Amino acid sequence: MPRYALKIEYDGAPFAGWQRQKAHPSVQQVLEAALRRLDPACPPTAAAGRTDAGVHAFGQVAHADMVRDWDPFRLSEALNFHLRPDPVSVVAVAPVADDWHARFSAIERRYLFRLLNRRAPAVLLRGKVWQVSFPLALAPMQMAARQLLGRHDFTTFRASECQADSPVRTLDRLDITRVDTTMGPEFHFDVRARSFLHNQVRSFVGTLERVGAGAWTPDDVGAALAARDRAACGPVCPPHGLYLAHVCYPEDPFA
Structure with missing residues (x-):
């Protein structure tokens, strides 16, 4: 599965943090819902930072594995279409190696x-x-x-x-x-x-x-x-x- 790095901006106010939760909305949940509109088989994402409830980001980085190859610009446009009206935006997308990890590759x-x-x-x-x-x-x-x-x-x-x-x-x-x-x-x-x-x-x-x-x-x-x-x-x-x-x-x- 081709892997993509996503640079993400969000307003943390409506969310209980980055990490997916059962009873409260999270940034990860919103992003993965948008990804699965494009690829229902997309596995869970991983992010560089598990920001807490109310914390914002303009430089969060996550990675996502997709079933097919995407042009980075088209993938960012499609994700931002499906992310509306949530205050989350994918500002950049880049293909990365299969072993590249948003969290563990960060220095x-x-x-x-x-x-x-x-x-x-x-x-x-x-x-x-x-x-x-x-x-x-x-x-x-x-x-x-x-x-x-x-x-x-x-x-x-x-x-x-x-x-x-x-x-x-x-x-x-x-x-x-x-x-x-x-x-x-x-x-x-x-x-x-x-x-x-x-x-x-x-x-x-x-x-x-x-x-x-x-x-x-x-x-x-x-x-x-x-x-x-x-x-x-x-x-x-x-x-x-x-x-x-x-x-x-x-x-x-x-x-």
Whole structure:
């Protein structure tokens, strides 16, 4: 069966996450329903990231096996036709080798978290950013973020129900920048690693927000990491500011 890589964009608000579930709608379920309109024998898909309920994506990658060969453009057009009206879009399709895997072939995942920092309630960005109404200081958050870089036991920053075999991960990047937009100032958190633990990024951002607000010091974040105790974590921020932005492979299938 020919295999295709799919680059996918979606609004996570209506979904209980990427992964197929019995009682709740998921992105995987919607995508596979569209695929089976084209090929009833299409087996289940696999994705690079199992995003949680409410998390968005503009760089999710999945692979699908089809019975017959498709022109990539025609396949993307056909899928987008059948995906309507769900807020899911296939933005690129590429043929890949039979042993290429959207999840296991990935060498890095990049997440973007958007925090809107203004007092007036967000209207147009509602559900797309986490809004914090009081001022935040950028420099202390950047200092705290540097303490999280590298290879660590991230028990403090993973959900209690996380099913990963080990809490040890290597965090490649956690850059925080302030971006002045027409809607107001945003803080963007660029977070990169080969793989992440459940709720790791949201735990980072919620904890760093406490530093920006002055409730924690940068050294408090280092102490929380060293504690290797979930109780030492700051608050977990809501999912709707989080985006799966990009998945890296040894060779970009969409290049």
